[in-house]
Amino acid sequence: MKVLALNCSPRKNWNTAKLLKSALKGAESAGAEVEYIDLYGLNFTGCRSCMLCKRKDVERCRCYWKDDLSPVINKVFSSDVLFIGSPIYLGRPTSQYFAFMERLHFTSLSYDDYSNYFKGKVDVGMFLTMNATEEFYEQMYKNEFEAYANEFRMLNGDVSLYPVFNTLQVKDYTKFDMSGFNEEVKKDVHEEKFPIDLENAFNMGVSLSK
Ligand SMILES: Cc1cc2nc3c(=O)[nH]c(=O)nc-3n(C[C@H](O)[C@H](O)[C@H](O)COP(=O)(O)O)c2cc1C
Known part of the structure; x- marks a missing residue:
């Protein structure tokens, strides 16, 4: 059982990273072989349209552009479980x-008939972190982010989305012009709710690795 986690936050040990690391700990405890990658530590761009x-003469589901991301794409296709986490940036x-x-x-999309070249199965657990409250998420973000998560259906596995609300964005709010946020509420959520989210992430790691 191979479990891969990709952190799409630039911050290497904040909310998103912690959730992913906790999920991997859960996976590891269930006996999985795990790997963690910070995407912001790699040098890559979006698709370069090299085609x-x-x-006709190449293996499918491979990205052939020579940069740091191509090996990661190959790893995704050969994993059993992918955990991916992203903060919400500007919606x-x-x-x-x-x-x-x-x-x-793009690497798995057929330009003959728009079918999916990928015939394997990778289950996906996606973590989202945000300043938004649960109420705001439900009203403003939920539909859109479910659609983002559903794009992973191309990996032919189950897709679960785990949103984490009202995260702590800085350690000391008094040092920043961020009066739109209530530091006390943020700290309470961080102390009381975030540990539960970490535990849930751990349990997702366990259950997806079975
Ligand atoms: C550039 C930027 C844009 C952001 N935009 C949003 C937003 O639109 N909605 C939201 O709820 N939070 C927003 N946030 C807050 C982050 O989503 C939140 O702090 C998140 O937990 C950060 O993840 P991290 O701690 O793993 O880096 C934004 C943060 C940054 C830096």
């Missing part, structure tokens, strides 16, 4: 998430 993945996943997704999706 090599559509050539969307981050730019590295989109660059990754563009490459992943």
Whole structure:
């Protein structure tokens, strides 16, 4: 059982990273072989339209552009479980998430009949972190982010989306012009709710690795 986690936050040990690491700990405890990758630590762009993945003489579901992301794409296709996490940036996943997704999706898309070249199965657990409250998420983001998560149906497995609300964005709010946020509420959520989210992430790691 191979479980891969991709962090699409630029911050290497904040909310999104912690959730992904907890999911991997769960997977590891269930005996899975795990790997963690910070996408922001890699050098890559979105699809370069080289069209090599559509050539008649090449293996399918491979990205042939020579940069740091192509081996990661190959790893996704050979994993049993993918955990991916992104903060919400201006109502969307981050730019590295989109660059990754563009490459992943295009390599498996047939330009003969728009079918899916990928015949394997990868279950996906997606974590979203955000300043938004649950109420705001339900009203403004939920439909859109479910659609982003559903793009992973191309991996032919189950897709679960786990949103984490009202995250702590900085350690000390008094040092920043961020009066739109209530530091006390943020800290309470961080101390009381976030540990539960980490535990749920751990349990997702366990259950998806079975
Ligand atoms: C550039 C930027 C844009 C953001 N836009 C939103 C947003 O539109 N909605 C939201 O709820 N949170 C937004 N946030 C807050 C982040 O989603 C939130 O702090 C998240 O937990 C950060 O993840 P991290 O701690 O793993 O880096 C934004 C943060 C940044 C830096």
